[in-house]
Amino acid sequence: MAWTWFHRLGSSPWIYRFSGQLLRYLLPLAIVLVVAGSVWGLAFTPPDFRQGNSYRIIYIHVPVSVVSLAGYYVMAIAGAISLIWRLKVADMAMRVAAPIGAAMTFLALLTGAVWGKPTWGTYWVWDARITSMVVLLFLYLGVFALYEAYDNKALASKACAILSLVGTVNIPIIYKSVDWWYSLHQPASIKFTGGSTIDPSMFYPLLLMIVAVYCLYTCLLLMGLRLTLLETEAKTAWVKKEILGES
Amino acid sequence: MYFDSWSDLWSMAGHGPFVWFSYGAFFVVIGLLVIAPLWRLGSLKRRLKQRYLALEKTQSLQE
């Protein structure tokens, strides 16, 4: 059983078709969830008693931050699989995951900065969470730049896989140390609404948004994967069959 | 709805610009991320189809 799975994962046509089937349901679902979660968070939740309405940004900031961190792990694990088992699909997944993750990290930073203005009175505060996000963005950009610097793209993905693995081992240490650094220099006066004190009326829409953004991320990954599959295997028989059979 | 009126929802007691800008940026980026691969996939399929059909044509001519 396990081996047929592995075999399927090595088979491009199967992945192309399966992900196409999956996307047919998952993409509309993700969009509906994101819209529903946003409307809920924007209009149907009470304001935070300390931050007022600006806290509504959290409904996108937190999910996007969570997914951008998870995205780095996705990228690194895909890289590891392509290094160890030489699975082409894993290699493509790593390449696709990098720009999506970087975009998510950028969104997290942007929304965090905009949230800071009404809350702290300034767009930028070197808060632990934001600082870790900046480091994460640079980790993504490093992988990106390394990929672009190599002419031989097969070697480029190998190099990026190694770099992202090194980054993965480092990320928990970075997060831990940045937390410690923040507590050392600035005893926390303003904190995010903590998990323990959050009211259910605010928590459920947040949970919904996290699930929605995860779904969306999966869709983006699969769509990128399908595109890369067709691009790189344009000369094979199954692509020809796929394209000509559709009409 | 929590807010009393549409204008209340829009202004959010002064925090409106920040909140709406954030959501706007989110949907713009997400929209681009979703539409770009769909669009590229479509155009790639069209290009490949043309190429395959042209190839088949020359092959049948040779026969």
Added chain:
Amino acid sequence: MYRSVFGKVLVRQLLLAFRRPAAVLNPLFFYGVVVLLMPLGLGPQQSVLSQFAPGLLWITALLAGLLSAETIFRGDYDDGALEQLLVSGESLYLASLGYVVAHWCLTGLPLALFSPAFGQLLSLPDEGLGTLAVSLALGTLVLSAFGCVGAALTMALRRGGMLLSLLILPLEVPVLILGAGVVERAVNGMPVDSLISILGGLSLLALALTPLAIGSSIKISLEV
């Protein structure tokens, strides 16, 4: 003659460096020049300098490690020595460890040894001097390890310099935080033992794991 490739690489790198004695001093000169810039940029008030000294001294160490990293593999890549290393079938893990330790001996160690003097120049209180040296000695091991990873990934690329900094500086954030933080605590008279041991743990972790990445990167770079 050398029982392991680790010793051979280490001796090779050190011997090569000492063939150009002036080059061995370059990291120290660099450190000195940057320390000179600090009072020029920040003003000569001792209170200002001593407040920023732990961070400044550590950031300078990061930059020194970064600048010297680019040349770690350059020579051996250009003249085919790395090719020969790969062909020899020797353990790339041990060889990579040799490169890391050699780089540390040539940059981190001298910086750590002379850092109390630089600390004096920036009015770092005496309580922090010992901790500065110890934290630098341990932390620069991590810097050398990551420097070698970056250098191994970029040696085949002709314009690798700026790229190298983008690759390795984000990874070195924890060392900077811990290093500067521990010196600051020492200055404030707080205990530093636990933080020093965390720093030691990090350097052991880096020494154990990065040679895997360095070895694979050398292989990739030789295929370019």
Added chain:
Amino acid sequence: MFSQLDWHVKSGELWQIKGDNGAGKTSLMRAIAGLAPQSLEGRLSVLADFLFLGHKAGIKSDFTAIENLRLHLGDAQNGDERQLNDALATVGLADYRDEYAYRLSAGQQRRIALARLFLVDAPLWLLDEPLTAIDVDGVAIIEACIDRQVRNGGSVIYTSHQPLKLQLSTSTLHLRGKGQSPYVS
């Protein structure tokens, strides 16, 4: 680079790889040495220990001749001092033992690399342009060296733009560039 190569090298054989510039001689040599697995489709098994001498031989200009041998990264066992001295003497560098390589000529530096042929006990030699920058005496030394290796049951694969005078039967592999399959003579 080249396609459809089915090639076996047995012990005691001497092979020359011929082909125009860009036909893939160096690529093939590097592939045999295990330095370019990416560029290779198919199966390549090298069953013997080998010595690889490429265009770049890993000679450090800041090391003396003897140090270059003593600390050469290509050899698991670098040999004891007496062996190193003997090897240097054989390639005619006895008087330059402690001279820095950057003070030596290109040909003399190449000879340092060639001294390794007398130090390493490998059944297969891969010599990519061993004669580059070597003078007449040097060529004679290399020829004798290859001769001895093959007579002792070892095998040698080499590329060379100038002919080697050898009293041995040499097989030749011709590489003909893109798309054309190589042939043997």
